Amino acid sequence: MSDKKQQVSRRQFLNYTLTGVGGFMAAGLLVSPLRMAIDPVLKDSASGELVNVGISVDDITDVPTRIDWTVEQVDGWYKSEPSRSAWVYKDGNGDIVALSPICTHLGCVVSWEGSDAHPDHFYCPCHDGLYTKDGVNVPGTPPLAPLPTFEQEIRDGMLFLGNTIDREGA
Amino acid sequence: MRWQKSDVDKYVSAKEYIDTLIIPLIDFQMDQDLENNAFQNEVLTILSNELEKELTGRIMLAPSYYYIKTFDKDQEIVRLNHWVENVKKQPFKHIFLLSFDPAWKKSEQALDASFVWIPKIQSGDIGSKEMQHTIREQVKQIGELIRSYW
Ligand code: FES
Numbered sequence: 001m002s003d004k005k006q007q008v009s010r011r012q013f014l015n016y017t018l019t020g021v022g023g024f025m026a027a028g029l030l031v032s033p034l035r036m037a038i039d040p041v042l043k044d045s046a047s048g049e050l051v052n053v054g055i056s057v058d059d060i061t062d063v064p065t066r067i068d069w070t071v072e073q074v075d076g077w078y079k080s081e082p083s084r085s086a087w088v089y090k091d092g093n094g095d096i097v098a099l100s101p102i103c104t105h106l107g108c109v110v111s112w113e114g115s116d117a118h119p120d121h122f123y124c125p126c127h128d129g130l131y132t133k134d135g136v137n138v139p140g141t142p143p144l145a146p147l148p149t150f151e152q153e154i155r156d157g158m159l160f161l162g163n164t165i166d167r168e169g170a
Numbered sequence: 171m172r173w174q175k176s177d178v179d180k181y182v183s184a185k186e187y188i189d190t191l192i193i194p195l196i197d198f199q200m201d202q203d204l205e206n207n208a209f210q211n212e213v214l215t216i217l218s219n220e221l222e223k224e225l226t227g228r229i230m231l232a233p234s235y236y237y238i239k240t241f242d243k244d245q246e247i248v249r250l251n252h253w254v255e256n257v258k259k260q261p262f263k264h265i266f267l268l269s270f271d272p273a274w275k276k277s278e279q280a281l282d283a284s285f286v287w288i289p290k291i292q293s294g295d296i297g298s299k300e301m302q303h304t305i306r307e308q309v310k311q312i313g314e315l316i317r318s319y320w
Pocket of ligand 1: 103104105106107108124125126127128129142143227228
């Protein structure tokens, strides 16, 4: 009699264990965002490194040229090699300007003189967004902020780019 | 925009700007040509993703439509038109169907969307420089085609 009372059925046992595991998982979900907020050591730092984008400073002219490169990235579920792009040129002082090609309106890819109607501008094909050569948005077109620039460095005559830097709107 | 929550959130708040939907049509079939079938699937997926990246502010990339190649096309068209009819209500003004399969071309008239046939890419190393170049070139051309409708 007492023997029967003590017995845990297979189903009950599975139920107990699953609730246990589920509880741990729930706890994990609660804890991790908190930990990320508190503990800066856990933050992903790999994306901040400067990368050789494969163009030498001597090859950069005053005409914006699109360059593409890849970075290694682990985020969430995937390890990937997303491609990055920039428009680079030398300004009047001979300083290198590297601009993000991502339209600040809704994210389409802009191109230098991408529309015959707007020479000397970056053009976004999605909703006719315009930016002047320095990447500043033209008022009256949809984008409200300039194209971001990149953290940059020159090492041994090669251009290295890092994270993008947002800028205030015109 | 992609069919994932973060992008759909953006879509909902900027609907008036996103008027174009793209549906990749991919044939799935396990016959003697398995490798090629998987390869074409991979290529069309990459191609659609790249296209979405270029024009993300105005297009939504729908989940791919998979079908058996030898199955009766008329029935597929009925089903596919249900997709189109459903998404049109959002509204989407332009709907493009992308495919390597020229068989759709014959029934183009019966489709309620614009069919874009893309020439097949010969088998090769998907990660190679040439392949990236070819895909980029195709993305550019399809992008131009889509823009001509805007
Ligand atoms: S996404 Fe560039 S203008 Fe709208």
